[in-house]
Amino acid sequence: MxxxxxxxxxxxxxxxxxxxxxxxxxxxxxxxxxxxxxxxxxxxxxxxxxxxxxxxxxxxxxxxxxxxxxxxxxxxxxxxxxxxxxxxxxxxxxAVEEVPDGSTLAKGLGRAALAMDTPSVQQLLIEAIEADGVVACWDRVVRPVLTAVAGRWAHSGACVEVEHLLNECVLAAMIAATPLLTRARNPRPVLLSCAPEERHSLPLYVLRAALARREVGTQMLGAALPADALAAAVRRTAPAAIVLWAQLPRYGDPAVFQRVPRTRQKTRMFGCGPGWAAVQLPDQVQRLDALAEAVDQIEAVVVGVRK
Ligand code: B12
Missing domain, CATH: 1.10.1660.10 (Multidrug-efflux Transporter Regulator; Chain: A; Domain 2)
Known part of the structure; x- marks a missing residue:
């Protein structure tokens, strides 16, 4: 007034x-x-x-x-x-003992997101990544807040704007935390993509950041990649590994793996995300359930032992 x-x-x-x-x-x-x-x-x-x-x-x-x-x-x-x-x-x-732990940061992030205080959300994400790295930031700070915000939505239909704001801030923070690799340790890339029609791409950006911090190079194809486009990308880049994310069971169709063309060199395939939980994946596809495990496994497959 x-x-x-x-x-x-x-x-x-x-x-x-x-x-x-x-x-x-x-x-x-x-x-x-x-x-x-x-x-x-x-x-x-x-x-x-x-x-x-x-x-x-x-x-x-x-x-x-x-x-x-x-x-x-x-x-x-x-x-x-x-x-x-x-x-x-x-x-x-x-002092070191004053650095907030994951749960304190998660509470702060939740409050900042609910208040739609973008600068605080961004700052808290930067601090969490600086303090503990992208994997811990995702598992201990971001995921609990995303789950709580989504829970509000499932319960009352409210807070969609908060979910979108948080999602965008996390995406930006993860991209900012991804070093540009001029010389990756893996000669052939790791292809990261969502299953066809699947729009929940955020976990792939976290995976990309964590892999890049170990100097493992990826090709990010993002959300809802059609099966034909995935096949074309495989032919063009001969990746060492393919990671397909499915968040929702309705998009976790194992047939997409069968449509991946065979290349001269072997391509390892990984199904990540809860969308694959209820289906039988083809034999050559390995399921990965946790981020830290995925980073270790993919690094081991494409570069060998940990540096
Ligand atoms: C952000 C978000 C969105 C964003 C996605 C943006 C983006 N670029 O990713 C937008 C707004 C686009 C969106 C859209 C929709 N969404 Co949404 N979304 C979410 C939210 C909040 C987070 C998703 C996420 O990143 N999850 C990843 C982590 C946080 O969760 P998790 O999978 O449970 O994690 C476990 C494992 O996956 C593993 N893990 C975690 N990270 C990683 C990483 C790797 C590499 C590995 C291996 C493992 C791993 O660890 C966890 C413990 O086991 C979830 C709620 C939630 N908590 O998941 C809803 C949620 C997934 N969405 C939901 C819905 C319904 C939708 C829509 C259908 C809504 C609509 N009506 O339009 C659409 C679908 C769009 C589509 N075609 O795909 C529902 C799904 C319910 C269901 N099971 O069917 C959820 C659960 C919300 C809810 N409570 O109802 N969404």
Missing amino acids: LGITLQGEVPEPSLPVAAVARRLGVAPATLRTWDRRYGLGPRGHTTGRHRRYSPDDVARLELMQRALLRGASPAEAAEYALKAHAEPEIPKPK
Whole structure:
């Protein structure tokens, strides 16, 4: 709302507690507690009975929230927000024992995603990857949050926008964490593709990042690759291995493996994802159920023993 200031200056937009709570993804009662305990309430004028938050007040609360997402206690976060309002950088935890574990980061990521706070989601993903690598970030931080968000959707039909935002941020973070390989250790590539019509490609981007960090080169063909296109890619690149992801059982049709052309050199084939769980895969296809196992297995198959 735009209000007129007492001095008749250009008015600043101000927000009631409910709107600020919605924006930050916290309960209005939490904002009142932060006000009472830490003095993080609105500093300006009151309109009638209701106090309104100015952009500065909201910016301080956002600092408080980001520090909380990084694992600070409420008192530390409030102290930081009060002191550092003018400073753009949020301090990182100093001591090793202060580095948040997977579950703390997962909670922070969940809160940031629900609040649709993209910068915090991105920052938390970067921190989780830096701290423990892509595999641990995926297994301990991202997957629990994706599952929880998808659970909300399955339960109430809500939060689709949160799922999409999180998915896009994870995709971007995994791509950013994928080193460009000028000389891969494997002379023939590993082909990564979703089964025909399967759009759940995210796990393949995580696999690609983890393999690239071991200098294993891949060709990413992404979501919903038609069987003919897969066959053409195999003929053109003679891959050392093919990884086909199926998330949904309806797309886990083993016939797709039979349509892969035989090349002069042997191509190893892997079926990954829950979509293959209920079907009998052809003998020459190996099922892989976990990311860490997949990274080890694929590396061993295409380059031999671990460097
Ligand atoms: C992100 C997402 C999407 C994104 C995908 C974007 C992308 N580029 O990937 C979008 C929005 C496109 C999407 C679309 C749909 N989705 Co969706 N989606 C998800 C979500 C949240 C995450 C998917 C994912 O990455 N899973 C991977 C990890 C997180 O989960 P997991 O497979 O259970 O992990 C296990 C193993 O696979 C293994 N593992 C994990 N990672 C790796 C990696 C490797 C290499 C290996 C080997 C193993 C491995 O470890 C885990 C423990 O065993 C899931 C919920 C969920 N938790 O899976 C729903 C979910 C899969 N989607 C679902 C549905 C229904 C759909 C749609 C049909 C919705 C619609 N009406 O349009 C469409 C289908 C589109 C299509 N044709 O494929 C349902 C499927 C229900 C079912 N079993 O049928 C789910 C389960 C949500 C739900 N609770 O209902 N979705």
